Amino acid sequence: MMDAISNTEKQARFRKKEVLKRRADQIFRELILGPGDWKLKIPDEIRASLDKAVELPSGWTDEDYERAEQKLEQLYRERSLAGYDNPSLLTNDVHEGRGGRTEFMTTPDPTKFVRDIKIAIEDTRTLAAHLISALKLSGCNDADRAAALMEAVRFIGRSIASGNKIPKSKATTMCLASIGPQYPRPDWFAEELTSTLAWNIGKDLAHDIGQRLCEFNNEV
Structure with missing residues (x-):
């Protein structure tokens, strides 16, 4: 638990939270009013993501505050670069x-x-x-939501793998990656999965994963 803090400290913490909220408002305006197709912009969803990013726990610390700042900037980069400008x-x-x-x-x-x-x-x-x-x-936490969503992804993956013609996209590739080795993969799967992962996670982490896959293959 935090020790009792003075009114001056309370005011300083309040001002810091207001700075965070103003940055969230600024990002919201830039994303909604900036260049890009309006149809690709979902204001309620963007606002909800930003509001969640700036939520601070009771008795928040400097580390909590810094994580919130990082979340805001990550959302901004993701939305502005991947979602709307491109x-x-x-x-x-x-x-x-x-x-x-x-x-x-x-x-x-x-x-x-x-x-x-x-x-x-x-x-x-x-x-x-x-x-x-x-x-x-749903009322589920994020881990449970992820589990539910992955069950849906596996459902789609099995359906795709069982079809006569397997459509090629980053989305279908990730669905196929979620199911077991008993299912066939098309010839393009390995290259598409590699490029999709490398694009999403960055060069350094992709290299690390590649090394670990090689080590895994040597163990089995």
């Missing part, structure tokens, strides 16, 4: 999963292909919003 990750996955540029260049009806893609993106975005809402309303 094409949506969800849009990319839908497009790639339906054949991407190759399918577009070979389809006899490009107009219909583009129209179908747009509809699929909107339907997929709606489904994602429903899933996120269900997770928020």
